[in-house]
Amino acid sequence: MSKRDEYEKRTEDLLLPIIEANHYELVDVEYVKEGSNWYLRAYIDKEGGITVDDCEIVSRALGEILDKEDFIDSAYILEVSSPGLGRPLKKERDFERSLGDEVEVRTYKAIDKQKEFVGILKAYDKYSVTLAFEDNTEMNIARADIALIRLAFDF
Missing domain, CATH: 3.30.300.70 (RimP-like superfamily, N-terminal)
Incomplete structure (x- = not known):
């Protein structure tokens, strides 16, 4: 440690x-x-x-x-x-509390030529998160590939 x-x-x-x-x-x-x-x-x-x-x-x-x-x-x-509006999701309880909420995900490397995704946190586990998008598609992203995941907010 x-x-x-x-x-x-x-x-x-x-x-x-x-x-x-x-x-x-x-x-x-x-x-x-x-x-x-x-x-x-x-x-x-x-x-x-x-x-x-x-x-x-x-x-x-x-x-x-x-x-x-x-x-x-x-x-x-x-x-x-306070953690602020755009608080990152780090702990298990953060993910649990944010199920069904809109989140912003930034990845270390591009996935389908994109490094930023905004969608509804539909599911998560130790290894991945699943986002649902407005067009009714879903995407599974490995947690090891995620640089940042936080609640999304609009002004």
Whole structure:
């Protein structure tokens, strides 16, 4: 397990009791370097959406625990936020919740001369996702070929 994976897992373990106590959902935890800074990000959600106050509650509680545990070697910036409208589907529950919703899929390499697809998430399993399109056709895409899958949104 890489340090990054270890930091994300330990943070998730510390975060879950805070999340559950406040009736939120943990969407994701990521530890990433952007420019010269490291960021530890927690994405949370709840029915009706997350507010700035919700993020502050979680950030303060998690910050105190992280200061005590002190398991991350380098300096980092802690951020707690909503996953946003175009949230990526990463975990099993994300796929389950999004069945029947319109999703955007980007692939690493072209499939039939195309790398972006928008359709209804009809099915998924460990190895593939199935999209249904307006013309009543379906497409099965291997999950290993997917660079990004997220909820689609129109403005």
